[in-house]
Amino acid sequence: MKRLEKKVAVIIGAGQSPGVGLGNGRATVLRFAQEGARILAVDRSLDAAEETCNIAREKYNALEIEPFCADVRKESDLMDAIAAAERKWGRIDVLHYNVGVSVAGKDANATDITEDAFDFITQVNLRGCVMACKHVLPVMRKQQSGVILTVSSVSAWQRYPWVTYKATKAAMIAYTKQLAIENAQYGIRANTILPGLIDTPMAVDTRAVSFGKPREEVVSERNARVPLRSRMGTAWDVANAAVFLASDEAGFVTGVELPVDGGALVNIVR
Numbered sequence: 001m002k003r004l005e006k007k008v009a010v011i012i013g014a015g016q017s018p019g020v021g022l023g024n025g026r027a028t029v030l031r032f033a034q035e036g037a038r039i040l041a042v043d044r045s046l047d048a049a050e051e052t053c054n055i056a057r058e059k060y061n062a063l064e065i066e067p068f069c070a071d072v073r074k075e076s077d078l079m080d081a082i083a084a085a086e087r088k089w090g091r092i093d094v095l096h097y098n099v100g101v102s103v104a105g106k107d108a109n110a111t112d113i114t115e116d117a118f119d120f121i122t123q124v125n126l127r128g129c130v131m132a133c134k135h136v137l138p139v140m141r142k143q144q145s146g147v148i149l150t151v152s153s154v155s156a157w158q159r160y161p162w163v164t165y166k167a168t169k170a171a172m173i174a175y176t177k178q179l180a181i182e183n184a185q186y187g188i189r190a191n192t193i194l195p196g197l198i199d200t201p202m203a204v205d206t207r208a209v210s211f212g213k214p215r216e217e218v219v220s221e222r223n224a225r226v227p228l229r230s231r232m233g234t235a236w237d238v239a240n241a242a243v244f245l246a247s248d249e250a251g252f253v254t255g256v257e258l259p260v261d262g263g264a265l266v267n268i269v270r
């Protein structure tokens, strides 16, 4: 028996940013496919979502997987994605909200932040998450079961220079806990994952391009900041945490924030 056998999962942010290696969203789709889930792979970039689906079919024995084009800044797109999954499979067991932007959204410190950057990042990181949940909750309440996973960040708790990413990721934790307690009576679990420094295209390649540094320099700077083995995590680490939280193994786990960070959050110097 696979760990997510036949579960229907809507994974939002299922493609990945350009660059070397594997992103968290794509790795999560691939692990969910390996574990037997049926997946709607949602992304603003249909090409990126299709690429994820092709890898899942060719290398990870995906049984049922479909790409879906949606921009999380539009509630109607999210509503359509949820409706498409329910129409196709008759239920939704897991909603995984992975989309998140920081540097690429022109985030800045407290004195340089612009209204446009703040609004854009908030729409993508937070409002999209809230709107996706708005539309999946009635489906899960009707079923009297379901799992919502949100991807926050250790930057919610650590010192972090840019204001909008910090504020939205912190808000996602509070929001997910509210979802957990308000929906416990319906058998719905809600948990959030807090990745630390992960070697993904979104984190490493975007910084290399934005700050005009070679990729290797960004990698070694980030590696040096990780307590566990002085090495960043990989997208598989985040995906494996998601598999656990989505599975029945976590059937009594709700309202938690799970750091996947190589010890970063216990390394706070006072």
Ligand SMILES: NC(=O)c1ccc[n+]([C@@H]2O[C@H](COP(=O)([O-])OP(=O)(O)OC[C@H]3O[C@@H](n4cnc5c(N)ncnc54)[C@H](O)[C@@H]3O)[C@@H](O)[C@H]2O)c1
Residues within 6 Å of the ligand: 012, 013, 014, 015, 016, 017, 022, 023, 024, 025, 026, 042, 043, 044, 045, 048, 070, 071, 072, 073, 098, 099, 100, 101, 124, 151, 152, 153, 154, 194, 195, 196, 197, 198, 199, 200, 201, 202, 203
């Ligand atoms: N890599 C790290 O070090 C790190 C650390 C902490 C948290 N995180 C979190 O992990 C998540 C990102 O992981 P990833 O590696 O999959 O990133 P990614 O950027 O590679 O993939 C995210 C996907 O979201 C899609 N997307 C962007 N804007 C969208 C929109 N408006 N509508 C729909 N789709 C959109 C992109 O096309 C992309 O395919 C984010 O939530 C990020 O904050 C990452």
